[in-house]
Amino acid sequence: MGSEKVPVFAQVDLDVAPGEFVAIVGESGVGKSTLLNCLAGLDTPSAGSVQVLGTDLGALPEGPQAHFRRRHLGFVFQAFHVLPHLSVAQNVALPLMLLGVPRAQQLQRVAEELAAVGLGDLGERLPQQLSGGQLQRVALARALVHRPALILADEPTGNLDPDTAERVMQLLAAQTRQHGAACVMVTHSRAAAAHADRVLRLTATGMRPEPAHG
Known part of the structure; x- marks a missing residue:
């Protein structure tokens, strides 16, 4: 009995449309970050599948x-x-560099994204010269610069004061919808x-809609 495996969660059925922003809440330890890792293909669920743009992530070879x-x-x-050793602009450009996007297009995309999150004049600064709220906006710009189909956000306001957190959330919601990306965020x-x-509550036995004032 001691070695019996207990599922972290089960019966999770989630469909997120382009441009839709879904928040997942739940008690600590219920597996919210594990769910995000499964959605990213970083963890493999013991049953079921994860499909993004019609592609079954678990069926793909590692490369x-x-x-x-x-x-x-x-x-x-x-x-x-x-x-820390890269400038703000270089941090934001990383996804484009990894995808082999031409340098001129990188510069244009980075400039556009930094402007969109209100950091257009801070591209040459190093991360240690920025506030926590500014750093999270750098992270947001980096997440969006390559126009992903799916954005995964894990407690994106956890290290921010309430006013800064509100500004970051406004940006995350607006930028997600503007780019037509699906966004799944886990948060307390x-x-x-x-x-x-939509707000969904994750439990050991599945997910259900969270009442607006529940």
């Missing part, structure tokens, strides 16, 4: 799966994950979840 992830997914994390924050088109 093609990594390329698919780079091309079609964007990630925003609580801890920002910017590279009701204020962050309020920006989503």
Whole structure:
């Protein structure tokens, strides 16, 4: 009995449309980050499948799966994950560099995305010269610069004060919809979840809609 495997969660059925923003809430330890990892193809579910743009991520070999992830997914994390030795503009350009986008197009896309998140004049700065809110906007620009089909956000406001968190969430929601991307965010924050088109609660036995004032 001691070695019996217990599922983290089961019976999860999620369909997210282009331009739709879905927030997933739930108790600590229920597997919200694990669910995001499954959606990204970083973890493989023991049953079922994950399909993005009609492609079954679990069926792809490691190399093609990594390329698919780079091309079609964007990630925003609580801890920002910017590279300290690169400038703001270089951090944002990373997805385009990995995809082999021509340099001139990189520069144009990075400039457009930094302007969109309100950092148009900070491209040459290093991450240590920015505030937490600015760093999260860098991370958001980096997640969107290659026009992904799916954005995965893991507690994107967890390290931010309430006012800064509100500004970041407004940007995340607006940019997701503007680019026609699907966005799945896991969060403990009701204020962050309020920006989503749908809020779902993850439990060990599946997901259900979260009541607006529940």
